[in-house]
Amino acid sequence: MSALLLKNGRFVLPDEVTEPQNLLIRDEIVFKIGAEDCGEESIDVKGGYVFPGFVDIHIHGGGGADFMDGTAEAFETAVRAHLKRGTTTLVPTAMTATHSELVGFINAYHSFKKHSKYSDAAVGLHLEGPYFSNTDKSSKGAQSGNLIRDISFAEIAELLDTADGSIIRWDAAPEIPNSAKFAEICKENNIICAAAHTNATAAEAQRGFEAGFSHITHFYNAVTAYKKRGQKVTAGVVEAAYLNDGVTLELICDGRHVPKECVQLALKIKGEKKVCGITDATRISCTDMKCGKLGSLKNGTEVIVDDGVAKLPDMSSYAGSICTMDRALKVLCVDYGIGILTAAKMLSSNPAALINEENIGRIKEGFFADLVITDNNFNVKTVIKRGRVTE
Incomplete structure (x- = not known):
């Protein structure tokens, strides 16, 4: 012993x-x-x-590798890069891609889990897409517009079969056709159904919550809020999430995507147990790279680093982050004045609880x-x- x-x-x-x-x-x-x-x-x-080891439930890569590269070696590189910075558990995240690339992402995860000595650091998969709103740049963000598509139940069935239970969260826009059935399928397969890259009104978001959407991906980013649509002012996903006590949130804690006041507001309204901190890290994180691709090397989105954050080359949108969880800790505790206990909940115990990992996320005997x-x-x-x- x-x-x-x-x-x-x-x-x-x-x-x-x-x-x-x-x-x-x-x-x-x-x-x-x-x-x-x-x-x-x-x-x-x-x-x-x-601190309890950090748990990152939304992360695309690091150390020069993206999980969408579709190899066990890419998984190994990214996991090790973030482990050095305190992320002891993570959920590898895909983005909108071709069907074959999503299958390759899942198969690479299986290979990594079978062969890597770091396999217990990755505890399931997160599919960010491909069923999103493609109506404007603000909702699309850095997702590939030409690969965003309508919900396909045949594709979902094949991905679920390939994954064999390894998908633990899946994002979609709650206002698009067949989203309620999508949420039902997620629930049947014990998958967290999250709203993301959406142009939904508050009413559409609420219908999504009633159908089974229970989490908001990178809250405040690529989701709607109070705004004027034509001659009418409407509330959006942000307000609907604040009004629904059962909905959980995640915030990119890089000091760029979400201002201090918005983090404080989310904690005040939702309570400190309903808010998770994430990195949304790209392959550029944990490196000195100034540009790279978000997603696969073949079909990924070109991004550059500017002012400490990943952006599209035309500066029209953020494109993931270069954040690590140790940086997130400093942003929360030093820059934003969040207490140590609250920061630990956001970066460790809350995400662990969200993905039903019962024996991590807290320092506790046993x-x-x-x-x-x-x-x-x-x-x-x-x-x-x-x-x-x-x-």
């Missing part, structure tokens, strides 16, 4: 940040909070913080020892995955 003692750490527990104390890990598990030093192998945290050690300025020093210090 292996053992590792973390000494002199301020542990970010669900309801408190402890004074400096010890924590004992045995094998993969948090064994004892407040343990005595009995001579085990140890790491001196030196009064820094120990839970997996997925931990991130930082200094007092939230710089990552050590990442521990299932009780082992990562490379």
Whole structure:
């Protein structure tokens, strides 16, 4: 039985940040909070913080690789790049693509899960598309307009068959034809049905919620809000989500996509347990690249880096991010004044709960020892995955 003692750490527990104390890990598990030093192998945290490992439920790639590259090697590269920055669990995300590319994405995940020693870091798949609104640039965002298409039940059946239970969330626009049936299929397959890249009114969004849409993808971005449509002012997805207590949200926490006041408003209205922080990271994240492709190398969208964020070359839209979860932590706690406990919920326990991962996301005896050690300025020093210090 292996053992590792973390000494002199301020542990970010669900309801408190402890004074400096010890924590004992045995094998993969948090064994004892407040343990005595009995001579085990140890790491001196030196009064820094120990967070639960970050859980990113919307992430396209990193380290120069995109999950849509369709190879196990791309999965390995991206997972390892983000693991170094504290993301111990993630949900690889596809984007609007050809049917064959989506099949390739799923098959690459299966290969990665079968062969990689980092396989337990990826816990299911997220399909962002291809069934979106294509009526204007603001809803389409960086999705490939020529590949956005009507809901196809034949395609859905084939993708579900290929995935064999690995799809855990799927995004669509709730106002498009057959979206209610799409939501029903998601529910039947234990898939989180999320609204994204949508031009829906509040009434259309509410009908979507009643049909089974339960989550909003990158809230505030590529979703509608209060605006004038012709001669009529209408509410949008943002207002509908605020009015529906059962709907959860995710926010891109890169300090660019969502202003501080909007993060604070979401937390105030929805409550701190209903809001997740994500990166929406592209292949450019964790690198010094200044341009690249969002999505596959063949059919992906060209993006550039400008002012710390990925954008379309014509500057008409953001296009994913270059964010990592350690940067998200700093944005929330330092730039936006969000408390440490709330930030930990947004980046760890809330997304873990959303995807029904019961033994991660919190520092608790009996839970997996997925931990991130930082200094007092939230710089990552050590990442521990299932009780082992990562490379």
